[in-house]
Amino acid sequence: MSIDDDLAVTRRFVIPAGELRERFSRSSGPGGQGVNTADSRVELSFDVAGSPSIPDDLRPRLLARLASRLSDGVLTIAASEHRAQLANREAARVRLVSLLRDAAAPPPPKRRPTKPSRGAKERRLDEKKRRGEVKRGRRRRYED
Known part of the structure; x- marks a missing residue:
């Protein structure tokens, strides 16, 4: 990906380089002598609401x-x-590109509700009975 290239988010959604706005400022943190002179921090802005390059059916999902x-x-x-x-x-x-690609992804398919099988219900109840037996076996047998 080159700095002057258009950004391909999906096959249908490509952002022309001209729609991106960049601002530069001084970055905080380490940098030695150059930290106070170089504008190395970048703010990249993209108008999601007004961009003509976003397909109309995709815009509401992105917004x-x-x-x-x-x-x-x-x-x-x-x-x-x-x-x-x-x-x-x-x-x-x-x-x-990563943010826009994630936001543009179609929603996952709806979950189809399922019920536990009869065997699964029986195994669960058998395990509950077994746990109850174990706990009942730990009780004090005689009250002093």
Whole structure:
């Protein structure tokens, strides 16, 4: 994945590089002499609510699943774990694609309710009886 490439989230959903906004700032943490001069922290923003590249049937699912992370319909990812700006830009893009891919995944199929078999019920009751016998055997036999 290159910095200037479009981001492929799914086969139907590709984000053009022009729809991404990047902001750079000074990163906290170790960095020696360069820590106060290099703007290595990256904030990558993508407008989920207003992007024309999101398929119309996918947009409501993305908005619902990412609701807690959105601010005015915009998803922002911050990356500052690397000392190099280029590495942080790459990390932010990878994280953005991962988040969008997870949010775009179709919901799992509904669970079909099942009932325990007669044999399973009998085994459960037999085990309960056995436990009761063990506990009854531990009781004090005589009251002083």
